[in-house]
Each structure stands twice: as structure tokens, then as C-alpha cells.
Amino acid sequence: MKKSKHLKRPRHLKFIITLVVLAVLMGCVYYKYTRSFSYQYAKARQADVEKDYETAVSHYLKALETDETDVKVLCEIGDDYIKLKRPAMAEQFLLRAVKADGSYERPFQLILKLYESQGAYNKMEKIYAYATTDDVKAIFKDYLIKPPVFSQEGGDYDDDVMLTLSLPEDAEDDWQIFYTTDGKAPNGVNGHLYDGNYIYLTEGKTKVRVVCRNSNGKFGEVASETFNIEYKEPNEPTVSPNGGDFTKKTKVTITADSDCTIYYSWKNQKPDQKSKKYTKAITVPKGYHVLSVVAYDRHGLKSKTYHMSFSYYPE
Structure with missing residues (x-):
């Protein structure tokens, strides 16, 4: 009987070792899975649905560790940073996205909206160089709306100024020009539709602000000139x-x-x-x-x- 009990111990020990090995292997597999792109991306998407953007960003960043150039992940991080009102971080990741793939429309759409909210039209012109398809380039038509051209520069004058405005060189024929002479924004209820006649400026300080509106009803970049007109005494006869x-x-x-x-x-x-x-x-x-x-x-x-x-x- 003693011999029989002694023989059973190895079998029991092998079973325990097997279980331990399996547990370790499963643990390793689970650990690796939780660090995988698919797991982190799925958790990020779930957090986005729940509008928990901070958590979503943390999962996207972990997913990005496996592929630093994944455009969709870069795009989602940029979008979440916009929602978190952290524009500098949003710009950083969206720029990486547009540079990584000039044919993917979404990052261009997001970063153009961001630049539009900041009035950063010069930055729009720079990222146009990364657009590689006609579809992506077409997106810029609603954002790169350059301002009208002044017939005269602002500055100091000693007589009335008869000012005219014209469309920029790359404008389409159906664009319209709006302006104000009181310093208020021209791309709103205060803007006057320019009819092609002279804008007559008299003595005093006048800030003229102008903007174009394209055929889709979208306003572009606002430009301004300030005219200081002070009449001088006539010369003696x-x-x-x-x-x-x-x-x-x-x-x-x-x-x-x-x-x-x-x-x-x-x-x-x-x-x-x-x-x-x-x-x-x-x-x-x-x-x-x-x-x-x-x-x-x-x-x-x-x-x-x-x-x-x-x-x-x-x-």
C-alpha cells in the first residue's frame, strides 16, 4: 500500500505543473492581447462612443505604439484632441496623418476646420502641398478662399479715397465680396455686398474689412486696411x-x-x-x-x- 501511494505523487505533481504552465501561457497570451493593436483600438472606439475622450486617447496612443504611421489612429487622436479643446495637440497628430497619406480625406477635413477656426489660412496653404489626389485637393476649395484685393493700400492720406475691391486671381466668377467700414466682421450680418462702385472714404480713421464668399455660401479669409485721412489746408493763392x-x-x-x-x-x-x-x-x-x-x-x-x-x- 505504501508503494501505491508513492507512485501517485508524480502524477499529481505533473498535473499541477501542467496547470501552472497553462496558466502562465494563458496569462502571456492575454497580456499580449491586451497590448495588441486590435484590443487597444477597440477599447478606444468604445471610449469614443461613451464620449470619454481622455480614455480614448490613451488607448489610441497605445495602439499607435505598434504602428506609428497608422493614419486612422492619428486621425482619431487629432479628432479627440479637438473635442478636448487642445488644438495644439490636435494639430500635431493631424499633421502627422496628412504627411503620412496625402490621399486620405478625413485628416485634411479635420485640420482645415481647425485652421479655419483659428483663422490660420497661411497654414492651409502649406498643407495643400501634401494633398496627392484630386478629391483631397477639392476639399481646399471651401477653405482656401483668399480675400479681395484693395485698389489702394491703407495709410495716411490728405484727401478723400475712392476705393474699389476686386476678386483674387484664383477666384471663380460667381464669388461675392462683402465689406464693412466700421471695423466689424464682414462675414456676418454686418457685411455689405460690394456692387462694384467706389467706396468713398472721407476724413477720419476708417478700417475697411473685406472677405469673399464662394458659390457654396462659405466665407474665406478676412483682410483689412486702415485709412487715416486728414485734410490739409489749401495753398495760398x-x-x-x-x-x-x-x-x-x-x-x-x-x-x-x-x-x-x-x-x-x-x-x-x-x-x-x-x-x-x-x-x-x-x-x-x-x-x-x-x-x-x-x-x-x-x-x-x-x-x-x-x-x-x-x-x-x-x-
């Missing part, structure tokens, strides 16, 4: 002859800037717009007189008054 002593009948001509009206007086007074208007050469009256002249421009600004003495005594 020029008188010929410029005063003097005369013994013969003499005509006096007066000239001023082209948009000015000239007024004069022989009574040594400061003439104004109620004084005599100069329309043609005037005759020097007999005796000693001081001719005073002034010019008013179309804005109602006047020049300095110019005085000169005339003496006319016929022989």
Missing part, C-alpha cells in the same frame, strides 16, 4: 502781378489749387465765402488799395489770406 505801383490800367490774375474757389477784397479785409468770387482777371482800381485773397477747397477748408499792395495813379 498766387497773384500776378504781385502788387506794385502802376500808371496804366492793369489786370490781376489769381490762381489756386485746382479744387479751390478764390475770394478777394480790395478793402484790406479778410475775405471769406461771402466776399467777391474770383472768376476772371480783375482790374486794379485807382488809388492805393490792399488786395486780399483767400482760397477755399471743396471740403470748406481755407488757405491763409494773402495780402499785397497796389497803387494805381494814371498819368
